[in-house]
Amino acid sequence: MDKSRTRRAKRFIRDYNCAMPPVAVPGTLTLADVRAAAARIEGRIQRTPVLRRAVGAAELLCKAESLQPTGAFKLRGAFSLMTALPLDTPGVVAHSSGNHAQAVAWAARELGITAVIVMPNDAPAVKRACTEALGAEVIIVGPDSDERAQRAEELAQERGLVPVPPFDHLLIAAGQGTAALELVEEAGPLQRFYAPVSGGGLMAGCATVIAALCPDAEIVGIEPENGDDTRRSLAAGERVAVPPPRTLADGLRVRRPGALTFPILQKHVARIETVTDRELLAAMGWALIQLQLVLEPSGAASLAVALREAEKAVNPAPGTEGPHWGVLLSGGNVDPSLLASAIATPAPR
Amino acid sequence: MDKSRTRRAKRFIRDYNCAMPPVAVPGTLTLADVRAAAARIEGRIQRTPVLRRAVGAAELLCKAESLQPTGAFKLRGAFSLMTALPLDTPGVVAHSSGNHAQAVAWAARELGITAVIVMPNDAPAVKRACTEALGAEVIIVGPDSDERAQRAEELAQERGLVPVPPFDHLLIAAGQGTAALELVEEAGPLQRFYAPVSGGGLMAGCATVIAALCPDAEIVGIEPENGDDTRRSLAAGERVAVPPPRTLADGLRVRRPGALTFPILQKHVARIETVTDRELLAAMGWALIQLQLVLEPSGAASLAVALREAEKAVNPAPGTEGPHWGVLLSGGNVDPSLLASAIATPAPR
Numbered sequence: 001m002d003k004s005r006t007r008r009a010k011r012f013i014r015d016y017n018c019a020m021p022p023v024a025v026p027g028t029l030t031l032a033d034v035r036a037a038a039a040r041i042e043g044r045i046q047r048t049p050v051l052r053r054a055v056g057a058a059e060l061l062c063k064a065e066s067l068q069p070t071g072a073f074k075l076r077g078a079f080s081l082m083t084a085l086p087l088d089t090p091g092v093v094a095h096s097s098g099n100h101a102q103a104v105a106w107a108a109r110e111l112g113i114t115a116v117i118v119m120p121n122d123a124p125a126v127k128r129a130c131t132e133a134l135g136a137e138v139i140i141v142g143p144d145s146d147e148r149a150q151r152a153e154e155l156a157q158e159r160g161l162v163p164v165p166p167f168d169h170l171l172i173a174a175g176q177g178t179a180a181l182e183l184v185e186e187a188g189p190l191q192r193f194y195a196p197v198s199g200g201g202l203m204a205g206c207a208t209v210i211a212a213l214c215p216d217a218e219i220v221g222i223e224p225e226n227g228d229d230t231r232r233s234l235a236a237g238e239r240v241a242v243p244p245p246r247t248l249a250d251g252l253r254v255r256r257p258g259a260l261t262f263p264i265l266q267k268h269v270a271r272i273e274t275v276t277d278r279e280l281l282a283a284m285g286w287a288l289i290q291l292q293l294v295l296e297p298s299g300a301a302s303l304a305v306a307l308r309e310a311e312k313a314v315n316p317a318p319g320t321e322g323p324h325w326g327v328l329l330s331g332g333n334v335d336p337s338l339l340a341s342a343i344a345t346p347a348p349r
Numbered sequence: 350m351d352k353s354r355t356r357r358a359k360r361f362i363r364d365y366n367c368a369m370p371p372v373a374v375p376g377t378l379t380l381a382d383v384r385a386a387a388a389r390i391e392g393r394i395q396r397t398p399v400l401r402r403a404v405g406a407a408e409l410l411c412k413a414e415s416l417q418p419t420g421a422f423k424l425r426g427a428f429s430l431m432t433a434l435p436l437d438t439p440g441v442v443a444h445s446s447g448n449h450a451q452a453v454a455w456a457a458r459e460l461g462i463t464a465v466i467v468m469p470n471d472a473p474a475v476k477r478a479c480t481e482a483l484g485a486e487v488i489i490v491g492p493d494s495d496e497r498a499q500r501a502e503e504l505a506q507e508r509g510l511v512p513v514p515p516f517d518h519l520l521i522a523a524g525q526g527t528a529a530l531e532l533v534e535e536a537g538p539l540q541r542f543y544a545p546v547s548g549g550g551l552m553a554g555c556a557t558v559i560a561a562l563c564p565d566a567e568i569v570g571i572e573p574e575n576g577d578d579t580r581r582s583l584a585a586g587e588r589v590a591v592p593p594p595r596t597l598a599d600g601l602r603v604r605r606p607g608a609l610t611f612p613i614l615q616k617h618v619a620r621i622e623t624v625t626d627r628e629l630l631a632a633m634g635w636a637l638i639q640l641q642l643v644l645e646p647s648g649a650a651s652l653a654v655a656l657r658e659a660e661k662a663v664n665p666a667p668g669t670e671g672p673h674w675g676v677l678l679s680g681g682n683v684d685p686s687l688l689a690s691a692i693a694t695p696a697p698r
Contacts, residue, residue, distance in 0.1 A: 292681030
């Protein structure tokens with residue numbers, strides 16, 4: 001391994017986290033940063049459809065990121081960062097419960113570089129298989145997110161690989177925000193926006209866009225019932241950690257908000273709502289029949305809350321449309337057995 | 350009912366079947382007709398995504414018409430015809446096993462006219478429920494397609510409604526062809542194109558587009574094993590009927606090709622392949638896991654054959670792409686119990 005090359009790549013990552021260009025304003029994210037990411041990744045990702053359904057009082061405008069070629073929004077962030085890497089970058093390393101893994105593996109294959117992925121031993125078999133099929137080297141560790149972060153850091157040191165963080169990087173967040181940009185471009189102004197919150201990369205990027213383009217919209221984050229680290233952190237005014245969450249939503253098991261993403265969420269997110277495993281399964285079942293979409297539990301989290309709130313709200317006057325609520329459906333990589341459970345779970349009322 | 354209005358509406362339908370403008374050339378369909386339909390329906394239908402997957406020797410470019418708001422391509426044909434109706438049309442009548450029913454009901458609601466739909470008693474419960482939810486009046490008859498056609502004709506006479514035929518009309522076929530137009534616009538030239546064949550409206554429209562834009566492409570129609578009326582008709586050189594087909598693919602139970610669509614299929618379709626119920630379920634299961642899409646049996650028919658032929662064909666040289674095969678996924682309205690069967694059916698090999 002060429003040491004100067006490794007040093008340069010590491011400096012790049014450090015500098016970008018310190019908000020050098022193309023992140024315009026140090027320490028934060030602007031609409032311009034998301035637009036720049038959109039330009040970098042254009043043609044490399046799927047332009048996903050916005051599916052519209054009237055539910056109770058609202059028009060739900062569902063952005064189907066589950067239809068990305070890797071089955072989740074994560075491809076946006078991976079390409080946003082990796083297209084900005086120096087041309088002679090030898091390879092990347094990432095840690096992930098699954099969807100980020102596939103995204104980095106996919107982007108590395110497209111860009112012709114090596115990818116090493118650290119995955120937890122409880123990741124869905126389908127996610128591991130897909131990551132390996134994309135040509136990445138997969139290394140398995142325990143289920144805790146801190147453990148896999150540490151192993152990835154070691155691999156970066158040992159092999160001189162550039163780490164691609166799963167969420168806590170402004171170029172990653174800028175990339176994820178392009179999903180909200182496309183949603184507003186296609187659907188027009190929103191009165192409310194729902195997205196799941198794990199480390200906060202998706203929400204940081206999307207909230208930046210929504211706050212800029214729909215300043216009156218209420219931005220709602222969704223967490224699993226016992227993985228509500230962001231809800232607790234927002235209440236405390238600082239980042240707090242929770243024990244490893246037990247939830248079906250394997251994409252939302254992060255224990256603590258990101259250092260860079262949390263201040264952005266503090267600025268924009270109006271409230272955090274939580275969902276139970278049963279609600280996740282019911283929303284997955286609803287999506288199968290009403291949207292013709294397969295969602296994974298994490299991918300159905302925002303839908304579960306949007307359905308709950310749409311059913312409870314007052315119906316619009318006859319012949320008029322309800323308020324427009326954006327619903328980010330983040331992914332659809334799911335083991336078949338879980339899909340069978342979703343079909344057997346009654347729809348939410 | 351104003352008799353002169355009814356007469357005028359009936360004359361309209363007759364004239365269009367006789368190929369008055371906007372169908373340019375009497376008795377047949379051109380790319381220009383499909384482009385005209387695309388202009389009429391723009392903004393009223395979902396621009397569905399093209400999902401790309403490398404399978405065996407081929408790149409499958411899957412046009413997900415299951416993501417139309419009514420869950421099937423039929424909305425294209427319904428809007429193509431109904432946007433061209435005289436402004437004072439009082440209402441429409443249609444007969445359908447389900448997807449055409451929902452499409453006509455949806456378009457009627459959008460255009461502010463009455464819709465009466467004749468459905469067979471074996472239509473999936475979800476399709477009947479959705480049609481009624483759209484405000485249409487549903488009338489139930491036996492499972493045979495001839496029986497429902499006759500009842501629709503009676504209703505048109507009795508109530509002065511304009512019949513919207515499910516497939517055998519050039520404006521319907523032109524509308525369905527817009528799916529292939531979008532596919533080629535987005536995916537570029539194809540070497541092969543797969544679509545299901547029932548009455549032939551979808552294939553007539555799509556084959557017209559593919560033959561014009563990809564003249565070297567092989568056009569392959571798909572029918573259920575014992576509903577192969579079009580295969581038999583093409584072999585016989587004239588339209589022949591089969592007994593009411595027993596197949597899971599409730600959208601492909603038509604017994605005889607359309608009078609207007611059949612000559613178009615004779616001109617363009619290279620071959621017809623058939624699929625078994627088991628292959629349909631396996632392709633539905635593959636779509637759930639590999640495409641994150643819910644397909645109904647009819648909607649998975651073209652995929653089942655594309656997968657079969659992609660696995661058998663010779664792999665492309667390493668590092669090169671295989672031939673581009675367009676695969677039209679026609680719909681995704683399915684009862685949950687059938688979805689559970691699909692999950693339990695092993696993937697095709």
